[in-house]
Amino acid sequence: MGETAETGSSRTRPTIYDVAKAAGVAPSTVSRAFSRPGRVNADTADRIRRVAHELGYRTSPIGRAMPDGRTALLAIVVADLTNPFFFEIIRSAEKTAIDAGYTLLVVDAHESSGAERRALERTLPLVEGVVLATSRLSDAAIRAVAKQRPTVVMNRVVADVPSVVTDNAQGMRRAVEHLAGLGHSRLTYLAGPEASWADGMRWRAFREATQELGLRARRLGPFAPTLAGGLSAAQALTTHSATATVAYNDLVAIGTMRGLTRLGIEVPRDLSVVGFDNIFGSDFCTPPLTTVASPLRHFGTFAVQRLLNQLRSPSAGPSVATSSGLSAPALLPAKLVERGSTSRRP
Amino acid sequence: MGETAETGSSRTRPTIYDVAKAAGVAPSTVSRAFSRPGRVNADTADRIRRVAHELGYRTSPIGRAMPDGRTALLAIVVADLTNPFFFEIIRSAEKTAIDAGYTLLVVDAHESSGAERRALERTLPLVEGVVLATSRLSDAAIRAVAKQRPTVVMNRVVADVPSVVTDNAQGMRRAVEHLAGLGHSRLTYLAGPEASWADGMRWRAFREATQELGLRARRLGPFAPTLAGGLSAAQALTTHSATATVAYNDLVAIGTMRGLTRLGIEVPRDLSVVGFDNIFGSDFCTPPLTTVASPLRHFGTFAVQRLLNQLRSPSAGPSVATSSGLSAPALLPAKLVERGSTSRRP
DNA sequence: CCGCCGACGGCAACCAATTGCCGCAGACCC
DNA sequence: GGGTCTGCGGCAATTGGTTGCCGTCGGCGG
Structure with missing residues (x-):
């Protein structure tokens, strides 16, 4: 009990010097025993490791970090x-x-x-x-x-x-093509945070893809990239005549679907929704979300x-x-x- | 451009020694200028701070940590x-x-x-x-x-x-009382990981609460505390005659509901499900999950x-x-x- | 004008580990 | 048996920042 209580005290951790003294070797030998396998005689290394373990020695990253900054x-x-x-x-x-x-x-x-x-x-x-x-x-x-x-x-x-x-452009293009294939011609993009680089890329790709396919593209937002942001988006969507929407990400898409449901708009009957990212939850929300999956x-x-x-x-x-x-x-x-x-x- | 490129190099961060040399003082003075306000002449301290900023100096927590271990x-x-x-x-x-x-x-x-x-x-x-x-x-x-x-x-x-x-016991009691109030008398607990302390507490509370209320209690599992675990639980539930189940946590509960749906069992018509934790997603899954909310x-x-x-x-x-x-x-x-x-x- | 006091800054030790270099000793070869 | 080679372990420097101690210099009072 005595030694455990003594050495287990968190007052001051044992250092390589303590281990060295206890093992009867130099501190450098202790260091090498741990960090340079083979450099120290196997027997000595074993003894050092045993003593170190008994003392509850743990290598301090502070000292370790200093010489080389690692x-x-x-x-x-x-x-x-x-x-x-x-x-x-x-x-x-x-x-x-x-x-x-x-x-x-x-x-x-x-x-x-x-x-x-x-x-x-x-x-x-x-x-x-x-x-x-x-x-x-x-x-x-x-x-x-x-x-x-x-x-x-x-x-x-x-x-x-x-x-x-x-590849945001590619993903967005797939989404727009999918919606166009379903007969939608008026699409709305629900924008994410202005500081988001991905948002910029997605909106640009959205515009380009819709333009190429001869669809009408509009943009709403920005919205917070959260469920709450999606709820606001749903509200904003009611003033739009779009039949399909692509959201900045899945959270916004799911929030939008919830908001639409509350407003009595049924997804996908009244409005199709596409998300981005394929996050946890996008498969068990109602309805399960069509989304652009990132790897x-x-x-x-x-x-x-x-x-x-x-x-x-x-x-x-x-x-x-x-x-x-x-x-x-x-x-x-x-x-x-x-x-x-x-x-x-x- | 020269200086920025030079000093901004990530090769080696500037140290108090670099700052000291550049400011024409001793390293200790630089240290004190930062960590001991007032100890150094205000003018000198200002100069040091200016030089340090120009050099892009950042105090290294490694060196700092050493003397007192903080x-x-x-x-x-x-x-x-x-x-x-x-x-x-x-x-x-x-x-x-x-x-x-x-x-x-x-x-x-x-x-x-x-x-x-x-x-x-x-x-x-x-x-x-x-x-x-x-x-x-x-x-x-x-x-x-x-x-x-x-x-x-x-x-x-x-x-x-x-x-x-x-307060697992209290929460579980509420859940069981709720189910009893709805007329359920055969309840099943879907257990979580064996190593989970909370699981043990919840199962015990489940048994006690059901016993006090004169309900029949059974236990299935253990299941992984994930959606996948819940899917297995759904499968296992089909062999049970319970009309209500309390899951170890919400993930298991949601997974269970998904599994039950696939098996043609409708929640809550055929089976009531209660989760634990009130996590993100428990409100937008189908149906929204009744759950014991932790603060x-x-x-x-x-x-x-x-x-x-x-x-x-x-x-x-x-x-x-x-x-x-x-x-x-x-x-x-x-x-x-x-x-x-x-x-x-x- | 001298002495005292306080403010300020420098020297050097310290913390915990790593590492280059050196020396010692044992083994092996000739 | 002597020379060399190698394996192993120790000494001491190094890293970055803090701090105790001391020296110096200036101001101010007597």
């Missing part, structure tokens, strides 16, 4: 942690990071550029690299981040910063892999990356998932 | 980041942490005790305290964590470790506050906390939200 930490900053869009992204990013020996910190920006900036200020010094998932920061701010740490942006293109994006799982993996690439070739600064093509956006395909929220024009 | 970091470990149950908890915990001058790291345990252990191993050394939200670790493992760092557990009671829990927002706030209390009184070790009542579980009330998934017995 913390083995990465961060992913998401616009909104509660948005199911990020689920698979975070999962896959985490897995990729862990497989590479890194720990991934998840940071929530609360859909606010201010909060995002503050969170980055706190986190950036800790980590070796960062993934900005649908950042709400300005391009300049993102470049400033990229200057401090290897950075990958997601769902956005910023000059000289590596990025991973969905969410690949997103996180790709982004972290690009980050790891940057970390592995530290000689290549941002500018070099440009010339070597490292910062060219990786374009991930999108496909349309047809469910129950769209039907032939009434 | 990192201003807390961590919350959640069983499953994609479970909407944790949304509000994380949000509120984060806010409380930030307000107190801490940064909260969010760590995902992937519903696996192994992953949880590994994640903790990586994270624990970094942080000053940790919130274990519905941990899948053993009591012993949790106590080991609590020995290393101030710890608060959520939705679980571990001897000598401060905790915050929902999610208070959860995170409470947990972090208890953690901060421990941090502020570092003299009080775990054992002292016991005697001072600090580790007595904080019991948060639960209420029943009646929606469309329950109705009078057919």
Whole structure:
């Protein structure tokens, strides 16, 4: 009991020096026993490990980080942690990071550029690299981040910063073609946050696709990328004559459907609704949502892999990356998932 | 351009030494200029701050952390980041942490005790305290964590470790009373993970409540606390004669409803379903789910506050906390939200 | 004009780990 | 048996920021 109580005290953690003294070796030997397998005699290493375990020794990342600055930490900053869009992204990013020996910190920006900036200020010094998932920061701010740490942006293109994006144009085109095929000719786009790069891309693609197909295109918004935003959108839609609508994302689409139902407008009988992202919940809402599916799982993996690439070739600064093509956006395909929220024009 | 490119290089961040050289003072003066207001002449301090800003200097938490071990970091470990149950908890915990001058790291345990252990191993050394939200670790493992760092557990009671829990018994009682009031007399509980403390509590409360009210209680499971788990539960339910069921949580409940629908069983006409937690999506699934609502927002706030209390009184070790009542579980009330998934017995 | 006091800034130690370099000792070869 | 090679472990420097202690310089009072 005595030793456990003594060593288990959280007052001051044992250091390599304590371990070294207890094992009768030099501190450097202890360090090597842990971080340089083979460098130390197996017997000695075993003894050190045993003693260290008895003492409850844990390597302190503080001391470890100093000599080379390595913390083995990465961060992913998401616009909104509660948005199911990020689920698979975070999962896959985490897995990729862990497989590479890194720990991934998840940071929530609360859909606010201010909060995002503050969170980055706190986190950036800790980590070796960062993934900005649908950042709400300005391009300049993102470049400033990229200057401090290897950075990958997601769902956005910023000059000289590596990025991973969905093929929004392709996805939007599929959606519009789908609706046109169902006989709809008056389409409305429900816009997302103005600071969203993806929103701009989607609206542009929407306009282009509708124009090519000779459909009438209108735009409503911006709306918050949430269920509540969708409710407002439903209200706004009542003044429109459109028979089909494409929403900035699934949350807005689901919110819109709920709002429409409350207003006595039936989906898809009276109005067809298409979402974007294929998030958790889009298949069990009523009706199940037709949506443009992003390859969410690949997103996180790709982004972290690009980050790891940057970390592995530290000689290549941002500018070099440009010339070597490292910062060219990786374009991930999108496909349309047809469910129950769209039907032939009434 | 020259200076920006030069100083902005991510090669090596400027240190107090660089700032000191550029400002023509000693490193210690730079340090004091930032961390000890008044100690340095205002003019000198201003100059240092200006130079530091020009150089893009940012104080490194690594060096700072060393003398006193403070990192201003807390961590919350959640069983499953994609479970909407944790949304509000994380949000509120984060806010409380930030307000107190801490940064909260969010760590995902992937519903696996192994992953949880590994994640903790990586994270624990970094942080000053940790919130274990519905941990899948053993009591012993949790106590080991609590020995290393101030710890608060959520939705679980571990001897000598401060905790915050929902009043599962009360919530379950409300649910059972509600179903009894609708004329149901044969109830089935759909169990969650065996490692879940909450599951044990809910099942016990279910048995007690049904017994008191003279109802027949059965138990199915365990099922994974996911939509998929709910699908299996639906299959299993077909062999039961119950007319009402209470699920371990909302995900299971929603999954069950989907499975039942596929099997041609209509909710609530043929079977009433009650969930637990009132998560995102429980209001827009079909039918909207009757569920026991946990005060999610208070959860995170409470947990972090208890953690901060421990941090502020570092003299009080775990054992002292016991005697001072600090580790007595904080019991948060639960209420029943009646929606469309329950109705009078057919 | 001298002495005292306080403000300010520098020197150097410190924290916890890593790592280059060196030296010692044992093994092996000739 | 001597020389060399290699494996292993220790010394000491290094990293970034903080802090105790001390020296210096200026102002001000006597």
